[in-house]
Structures are given as structure tokens and as C-alpha cells.
Amino acid sequence: MIRQLNLRTCGVNPDEFECVFERSLSQCLSPNIKEALKGKKIMFTRDEKNLLPVEGWGIKANPYCTTPVTTIQPIVGNTMVSAIDSSTIQIAETEEGSLYGVKSGVAISIGGHVLMHFKIGPILFYLSEQTIRNSEIDHRLAKLILADSDFAKRMIRLRVERAIQMKLSRRLSKSILLVDGSLKSSLLEDRSQNIKTVAENCSLQQNSMIGISKNTRFKILDRISNPLTKIRVPAYMDVDLIVKSLVRNTIGNSLLVKFSSNNSPVLRVDVVTPNYDKDESLGKLLGNDSMVHGYPETLQLAHHISIFTNTEISCLKGHVLSNCDVIELVSEDIRKTLLGSIPV
């Protein structure tokens, strides 16, 4: 009451805010939420994570229910499956640039058993105007990565992954290269080591390249995956037309795949095959890699070994302090200082 009186004496009426709010939002949102939500299936979000309903969205929400479902038959043999993943972190900042650490993992399996894995790194990269000037990075891209550390991290991760994929695609033959995420070209790639060159190498060596995304930005794919959520065997749906209509730079054939039976998730998968036989490639993957909760074990292992542990981060900082002749500055969390100690 006191507050209201005070606001009124300031010439501000709190009821006006409600009006302003309604006016501003009613242009894009229905003011009558009750009516708009009546009878709708709802799934609450958590920490902005990508969630999916366990039983799917149901047939009502599926305008593309005519997309056929094809079952996958495992082909057990001596096909080598190599999975690649990597991660990047920002270690430190200087007045001129930033120091990044990158770690990669390659896991290899044959006949359903993981044979070995390679831990590559951690390796340090220092990006500043001077170091970039000496590189072959395009100057517009250089400006972008110097201004935005997220872009820089993505570029380092992408280039390191492509370098490993290039090597594996040339060395291996009649194998499967598993990649975390969709198969799409990016401005951040090196001209000589891009996804298209990796795909060409794969074709020459008769390798298949399969990109598996844990989640997709395209909500339409979640909506049409209902027939796959119901099916009890590994299967796929071809969604190439839908994906190609939404995004131009993908390569290969885009599918929605369920790798295991029962409640395993439906994943977006891009497949590049030497003979355009996606059934064979997916069958060989099923027969030569084991699936943990509907996700290839090799890719899971590659992910785990490429993640930075807290100990490694401390060691990297220690390495820089003791080997690089730097002066450590005391830092503060500006957000914590401004907002207080209550977690926000």
C-alpha cells in the first residue's frame, strides 16, 4: 500500500504497467492463455535443456505421418567403427587475446566391442591479433573469433575434429566414421580440411560417415518422430526433404533413427555412404558397435574422454603459470559482486 502511494505520488500508476504489458505482448501472444492451452499436451522445460516426451507427441501433432518407417537389420562383421568427439575451454585471457585448451577423443570398436581409444591433448591455442595474422584464417573470421570466445571455441573444436576426421578417412577403408552432431559445412572450417573433403575421402576409401545429433533445433523433427517412438525394433525414417528445406549446408542423407528397442530416443542422423546404401551403413553400425540407451558406445566413450576434468583444468593453468613467464592477475566475478552472494 505504502509502495503504491509512493508510486502514485511519483506520478506512476502501477495499473498502467498491466496495460503496457498487454499491449506489447498481445501482438505476438494470445492474451487468453487459458483458452489457447485448453486440451493441449504439455511438457515443461527444465534449465533450457532439450527434452522430449517419452511416448512422443502423439499422432495429432504429426502432419507428416505418411513418412515410412524402415527397420534396420544388424550386419555383424569386421567393420571398424571410429567415433570422434572433442571439447574446447577458455583457459585464460590476456589484454590482446585468449588462451584455449582443446581435447579430443577417438574410440574404436569392431564386432560390438570397444577395442581401444585415443586421448588427444589437452593442447593449448592462443588466439590474438598477432597469432591470427600469422595464420591463414580469413580476416573477417578472425575479427569474429577475437570478439566472441564462443565462436573461437567452436572454430578450434571444429578444425581439430576435421583434422582427425581427414586423417581417419584417408587411413581407414570400408569402415564407419562416427561424428558427434550433424554433417554440415561451416564458415569456421579450414578450406582444405572441410566436411566435404572428408566425405570425398570416405567415398574414395569406401568408408561411411555418420553424424549423430543428440538433439535437434528443428522442432518439426520431434513432432514427426512419433511412429519411431512406438516401434520396438531399430528403425529409421527418411527426413532428407524436410531437413534440406530447412538448412542448405548439410551433406549426406538426413534420417531420424532409433538405434535400440523400447524407449530409446529418436536421433537425427546424417549418413554419407559410398554406394548410397544407408540400410547397409546403419546395419553395419548396429552390428559392430554396441548401443547404450540407444546411442553408440564408441561415441559415448569419445565424448567422455574428450571432456576436461577439473584436475586437468587446474594442471593446464599450472602449466601456463610455470612455463610461459606470465603474471597472474587477481580476478573477480563481476556478476557475483553486483548481485550479491545469493546464487543467480
Added chain:
Amino acid sequence: MKILSKNGNELVMLAMKTEVASKGDYLIIEDEKARRKMVVQIYDEEYLSSQSLIEDIVKDEVVIASSTENLHDPLNISNLSKMIRDARVFRVKIRAAIDLSNKLSNDVTWLPSRVYSNVRRLKISELDLLNVR
């Protein structure tokens, strides 16, 4: 060895695997800046432990058990990481101080520096000498 913390009459010291000492051993803490010395005795030895360190060890064991590991680690970070995992903490009791005339004293009300202190094992013969003085 480095001093980590103090609680009452006890200190907690950080030691690497190579710094060998056992329960019952005496240590001398020499504060270079304050030019003072303190005699402490180890009564317990533990691993340096934190939740994230334990999680890292468990994760690594699971990964190594599932397949053969090959490393390409140009900065040798995995060795540093192993050193941290093998680091230990000594719990010590403050027994005495050594004054400027190198005699044992019971003035232990001061705190040795965590930055400028050197810690080393005190031999029994050295302790005997201090007792004689």
C-alpha cells in the same frame, strides 16, 4: 610441503608423493620472512581429496577398464594430473617453536606464512641437539 590450514593446535600440510614422511615424524617449518621456526609432529596421513577428484578417478577407471588407452599428451598434463591424485595431506600437532638463539620455546602463538615457509623433516639427532641447548 606447504601449509594448507590451521585448526587450534593442529596444522594441515600438503605433500607430494616424493616428499616422504611418516606418522610420528617431526617437521620443522621455517618462516623465511618472519625468521621464526616451528616444530610440528605428524599424527595422521590422508589423500588430498575432493568430490571432483574422486569423480575424475572413478571416470578414468571406468574408461580404462572398457578399452585400451593410447595417449597423445604433448604438455604432459596427465602426469601432472596423476601427481595431484597422489598428493597427500599430513595432519600435524604443533609441539614447539625455535627462538632466534636456536633454543626450543613454547611461544607457539604465531602463524607461519603459507607462502614463505619451508618445511623439512627434523631428524631425531637434530631434535636431541635442540633439547641439549
